[in-house]
Amino acid sequence: MSRGPGRDELVTRCGRTQALMEAMGLDLLLATTEPEVRYLTGFRTPFWQSPTRPWFVLLPLRGAPHAVIPAIGEVCMERCYTASIRSWPSPAPEDEGVTLLAATINELVSGRCRVGLAMGPETHLRMPLGDFATLKALLPGVIWRDATRIWRQLRMVKSEREIACIREAGQRTCDAFEALGAYLEPGLSEIEIFRRMRIEALQAGVDDVPYLVGGAGRGGYGDIISLPTSRPVGTGDVLVLDVGATFDGYHCDFDRNFAVGQPDAAVSEAYRQVHEALDAGLEAVRPGASCADLHRVMSTVLRGRGGGRDAGNVGRLGHGIGMQLTEWPSITDTDDTVLEVGMVLALEPGLVFSGDRAMVHEENIVVRDQGAELLTRRAPPVIPVI
Amino acid sequence: MSRGPGRDELVTRCGRTQALMEAMGLDLLLATTEPEVRYLTGFRTPFWQSPTRPWFVLLPLRGAPHAVIPAIGEVCMERCYTASIRSWPSPAPEDEGVTLLAATINELVSGRCRVGLAMGPETHLRMPLGDFATLKALLPGVIWRDATRIWRQLRMVKSEREIACIREAGQRTCDAFEALGAYLEPGLSEIEIFRRMRIEALQAGVDDVPYLVGGAGRGGYGDIISLPTSRPVGTGDVLVLDVGATFDGYHCDFDRNFAVGQPDAAVSEAYRQVHEALDAGLEAVRPGASCADLHRVMSTVLRGRGGGRDAGNVGRLGHGIGMQLTEWPSITDTDDTVLEVGMVLALEPGLVFSGDRAMVHEENIVVRDQGAELLTRRAPPVIPVI
Numbered sequence: 092m093s094r095g096p097g098r099d100e101l102v103t104r105c106g107r108t109q110a111l112m113e114a115m116g117l118d119l120l121l122a123t124t125e126p127e128v129r130y131l132t133g134f135r136t137p138f139w140q141s142p143t144r145p146w147f148v149l150l151p152l153r154g155a156p157h158a159v160i161p162a163i164g165e166v167c168m169e170r171c172y173t174a175s176i177r178s179w180p181s182p183a184p185e186d187e188g189v190t191l192l193a194a195t196i197n198e199l200v201s202g203r204c205r206v207g208l209a210m211g212p213e214t215h216l217r218m219p220l221g222d223f224a225t226l227k228a229l230l231p232g233v234i235w236r237d238a239t240r241i242w243r244q245l246r247m248v249k250s251e252r253e254i255a256c257i258r259e260a261g262q263r264t265c266d267a268f269e270a271l272g273a274y275l276e277p278g279l280s281e282i283e284i285f286r287r288m289r290i291e292a293l294q295a296g297v298d299d300v301p302y303l304v305g306g307a308g309r310g311g312y313g314d315i316i317s318l319p320t321s322r323p324v325g326t327g328d329v330l331v332l333d334v335g336a337t338f339d340g341y342h343c344d345f346d347r348n349f350a351v352g353q354p355d356a357a358v359s360e361a362y363r364q365v366h367e368a369l370d371a372g373l374e375a376v377r378p379g380a381s382c383a384d385l386h387r388v389m390s391t392v393l394r395g396r397g398g399g400r401d402a403g404n405v406g407r408l409g410h411g412i413g414m415q416l417t418e419w420p421s422i423t424d425t426d427d428t429v430l431e432v433g434m435v436l437a438l439e440p441g442l443v444f445s446g447d448r449a450m451v452h453e454e455n456i457v458v459r460d461q462g463a464e465l466l467t468r469r470a471p472p473v474i475p476v477i
Numbered sequence: 478m479s480r481g482p483g484r485d486e487l488v489t490r491c492g493r494t495q496a497l498m499e500a501m502g503l504d505l506l507l508a509t510t511e512p513e514v515r516y517l518t519g520f521r522t523p524f525w526q527s528p529t530r531p532w533f534v535l536l537p538l539r540g541a542p543h544a545v546i547p548a549i550g551e552v553c554m555e556r557c558y559t560a561s562i563r564s565w566p567s568p569a570p571e572d573e574g575v576t577l578l579a580a581t582i583n584e585l586v587s588g589r590c591r592v593g594l595a596m597g598p599e600t601h602l603r604m605p606l607g608d609f610a611t612l613k614a615l616l617p618g619v620i621w622r623d624a625t626r627i628w629r630q631l632r633m634v635k636s637e638r639e640i641a642c643i644r645e646a647g648q649r650t651c652d653a654f655e656a657l658g659a660y661l662e663p664g665l666s667e668i669e670i671f672r673r674m675r676i677e678a679l680q681a682g683v684d685d686v687p688y689l690v691g692g693a694g695r696g697g698y699g700d701i702i703s704l705p706t707s708r709p710v711g712t713g714d715v716l717v718l719d720v721g722a723t724f725d726g727y728h729c730d731f732d733r734n735f736a737v738g739q740p741d742a743a744v745s746e747a748y749r750q751v752h753e754a755l756d757a758g759l760e761a762v763r764p765g766a767s768c769a770d771l772h773r774v775m776s777t778v779l780r781g782r783g784g785g786r787d788a789g790n791v792g793r794l795g796h797g798i799g800m801q802l803t804e805w806p807s808i809t810d811t812d813d814t815v816l817e818v819g820m821v822l823a824l825e826p827g828l829v830f831s832g833d834r835a836m837v838h839e840e841n842i843v844v845r846d847q848g849a850e851l852l853t854r855r856a857p858p859v860i861p862v863i
Contacts, residue, residue: 094707137688138702140721141803142599143796162790166700181792182807184598210606212570213528220596221623237607286679293676298668301687302523314552316524321480335526404548406567410529417527421568 094339096133100250101172102155105131109152111241118204119196120238122148122156123217126414127209130246131156132171135340136164144181145218147192148173151199159192189222193229203232211239213419243419247411248433254457254466256341257412257435260297261455261467264336267291268347275477277326277351281306281319285332292336302335302416305346311358311448315346315403315441326352330477331451335416344412344437345453345467350474361444362474365452368392368440372409372422376436376456376463382426385409389422389440402441402449409439412455434458435466480725482519486636487558488541491517495538497627504590505582506624508534508542509603512800513595516632517542518557521726522550530567531604533578534559537585545578575608579615589618597625599805629805633797634819640843640852642727643798643821646683647841647853650722653677654733661863663712663737667692667705671718678722688721688802691732697744697834701732701789701827712738716863717837721802730798730823731839731853736860747830748860751838754778754826758795762822762842762849768812771795775808775826788827788835795824798841820844821852 096104108131112120122128125139128148139146144161151157155174158164161181168176179191196206208216216223227235249257270291275284289300304316307330315333324330333346350358368389375388389408407426411418412435420428422438434457441451452470456463482490494517498506508514511525514534525532530547537543541560544550547567554562565577582592594602602609613621635643656677661670675686690702693716701719710716719732736744754775761774775794793812797804798821806814808824820843827837838856842849 135704136702137690137704137721140688140801142601142801143803143807161792162787163700163702163792165790167703178790180787180790182598182809183792184807187598208606210610212568212573212605214605215528215601215603216606217601219598219600219625220594220602224596239605282684286684289685290676290679293672293679298672299675299686301685302526304523314549316522316549317553318521318523335523401548401566404551404564404566406547406549406569415526415528417529421529421570423568 095135096252098172100252101131101133104245105150105155108150108241108245111244112150112207113152115207115236115238115241116205117207117236117238118152118200119206120150120241121206121208122150123208124215126246127242129340129414132158132168132173134168134171136167138164145188145222147188149195149199157195157199159188159195161188187219187222189225190229193226196230196233203234205234205236207236207238207241209239209242210237214239214242246413247419248431249413249435249457253341253413254433254435256339257343257455258466260336260338260341261343261345263295263297263338264292264334264343264345265468266295270295272475272477275349278323280321280323282321284324284330285319288332288334292334297336298338300334300336302344303332305331305333307351308448310355310445311361311450313447313449315405315449315451324351329354329358333453340414342412342416343455343467344416345455346451347470348450348452348474350476353476354474357445359474361442361450363472364393364395364442365440365450366470366472369438369452369454372438372440373456373463376430376458378430378432378458378460380430382420382422382428383424385438386422386424389438393440393442400443402443402451405439405441405451409437411435412437430458432458432460481521482638484558486638487517487519490631491536491541494536494627494631497630498536498538498593501593501622501624501627502591503593503622503624504538504586505592506536506627507592507594508536509594510601512632513628515726515800518544518554518559520554520557522553524550531574531608533574535581535585543581543585545574545581547574573605573608575611576615579612582616582619589620591620591622593622593624593627595625595628596623600625632799633805634817635799635821635843639727639799640819640821642725643729643841644852646722646724646727647729647731649681649683649724650678650720650729650731651854652681656681658861658863661735664709666707666709668707670710670716671705674718674720678720683722684724686720686722688728688730689718691717691719693737694834696741696831697747697836699833699835701791701835701837710737715740715744719839726800728798728802729841729853730802731841732837733856734836734838734860736862739862740860743831745860747828747836749858750779750781751826751828751836752856752858755824755838755840758824758826759842759849762816762844764816764818764844764846766816768806768808768814769810771824772808772810775824779826779828786829788829788837791825791827791837794826795822797821798823816844818844818846
């Protein structure tokens with residue numbers, strides 16, 4: 092597969108963004124985070140992991156985005172979709188791009204104007220709070236508006252290229268789980284198993300495995316966001332690996348459960364139940380259904396066996412996936428987001444059993460006209476034994 | 478090696494933090510980002526990659542930290558160093574922990590008080606901007622103060638355990654580079670080489686390779702923050718891999734250069750020059766020297782051959798490393814940070830040659846009484862040929 096969005100996709104994205112900006116009465120949109128900057132320009136580098144430098148992209152109502160970035164990013168940004176690139180020598184802690192950003196905003200939209208940026212749920216501003224205060228003081232004519240719903244609406248529906256990337260990540264991670272199955276045996280430590288999973292996934296063709304959590308516990312596991320420990324897995328354990336692997340910058344996010352030795356009846360039954368709940372979720376996916384509908388359908392199946400309690404306090408039965416490991420929407424009973432063709436979701440039903448043990452199961456799908464299309468290969472209906 | 482900081486280290490950290498808070502006149506410190514929360518409590522999970530939920534930790538002037546977190550983190554946080562854990566069911570976009578955080582702040586420090594949080598260079602607030610505005614409105618008695626210099630001072634000097642983790646990451650990545658050397662041959666694509674490097678590093682024992690950038694170019698490379706492409710490397714290329722690998726949550730960050738086939742004189746000479754500049758930097762490291770001193774010493778060597786121009790516009794000749802890929806301080810001519818025993822640095826001299834080609838070289842060190850101790854194995858003085 093060729094890498095990165097082509098120019099056409101970026102032009103389409105910016106055009107769509109501008110239509111939403113216009114509808115909201117915005118004159119300019121300010122992007123400061125990795126997915127926002129990448130969405131508009133195609134700019135991609137792991138360098139975001141360094142907190143030293145902020146990066147800014149401004150989208151006016153017409154034309155391509157304007158980049159205001161540290162000089163280290165110039166060469167990389169020149170390959171992206173921009174109308175202009177302005178840069179400053181960085182690090183420069185006394186003025187880390189703030190006056191250059193203010194000057195660029197003044198140039199693009201002079202006088203009183205409305206600038207949108209993400210201020211709502213699941214967002215943050217990736218620049219120092221003190222610098223944002225300075226920016227506001229430098230631009231007294233600007234009215235700052237929350238543009239969260241623009242980003243949400245844009246990014247929830249994926250292009251066929253984005254879907255193909257997530258499918259690639261999902262399929263190759265399924266290959267890796269198959270290879271891992273042959274390697275697993277009692278006595279290996281969680282750390283050894285997780286390291287092997289990372290290697291198998293890379294060998295199967297994913298670009299990276301940024302997210303890998305889980306662990307094993309006697310008769311079931313307790314939480315699902317922990318790192319592996321040096322504890323060896325033993326007979327009677329349930330092992331879970333929850334994997335966010337990437338291909339070309341897009342994440343799959345799903346888990347697989349294994350019983351070490353023959354599972355007891357409670358484990359088998361809990362697994363069967365989350366598997367059935369997931370089947371019910373798959374059946375319920377269609378354009379026009381809401382996230383709350385999916386939640387109701389899956390929780391009805393789960394409630395049969397103590398699934399009324401929220402496994403691992405996850406707080407939802409799934410979520411969007413894409414450039415980030417988790418994205419809008421959330422599959423909760425209060426999320427009224429209506430499913431649209433092209434949305435990509437992780438369905439993630441879980442339940443609590445045997446007191447405080449959790450069982451969580453997850454697959455990735457894309458919403459199609461006719462319903463759910465799996466991007467991962469469906470886990471077996473009976474818990475695999477190692 | 479055992480994993481995570483022990484209770485003693487966390488108690489020491491919090492005590493030190495409280496002394497600095499007292500000196501600055503703060504009543505409470507608010508942590509919202511991964512390294513801040515981890516520094517105070519030992520809490521570690523890759524779940525921070527999900528942007529859905531904010532996490533808060535409050536440190537008063539006495540005692541252990543108080544966690545205010547989404548319920549999904551309870552079990553994991555119970556294993557950490559806290560005086561109390563309060564949680565809310567999340568996702569809850571209409572009130573994502575904000576009123577619980579306000580109530581907890583009111584409980585810990587009632588009435589007029591000073592709450593510190595990071596607002597300065599290299600920081601950001603990891604919660605929605607709108608929620609922070611709500612929080613401020615809920616707490617009219619609070620004066621919010623910038624606590625950046627507290628975090629900087631605390632985190633710049635590492636414990637022996639932290640240094641051991643960075644050394645482990647560095648040594649194992651050196652092992653991986655040796656293994657990679659045997660694999661490299663003309664005709665492999667950058668993507669294949671980078672994938673193999675990730676696998677070799679995992680096999681050598683690092684936990685993960687979150688940062689891996691670089692690439693190859695005829696007679697030298699152009700920038701150093703890019704992802705690998707599908708272009709095959711060929712005779713005459715210079716290949717660079719810049720690796721941030723982790724062990725127990727701590728990063729090494731260094732690069733290695735390779736010539737594909739016999740390098741021309743310009744490449745050999747550029748490599749020799751950055752290697753010499755790094756040697757000069759190693760010599761200059763001692764407690765009491767400043768970052769500006771290190772910068773001067775290395776740039777003097779570089780200036781001999783066009784090194785006056787900033788290779789790749791990196792803007793500095795090194796930086797701190799630790800829980801994050803890059804940390805304070807910066808090795809620039811304006812950073813007057815004085816080196817202290819226990820600081821861990823990446824020395825990273827670079828130059829521009831043959832017009833627009835960059836050559837960047839990097840090693841990791843810890844500042845000791847007697848000078849620099851290498852945490853990576855010194856690269857050969859002549860560019861390796863593949």
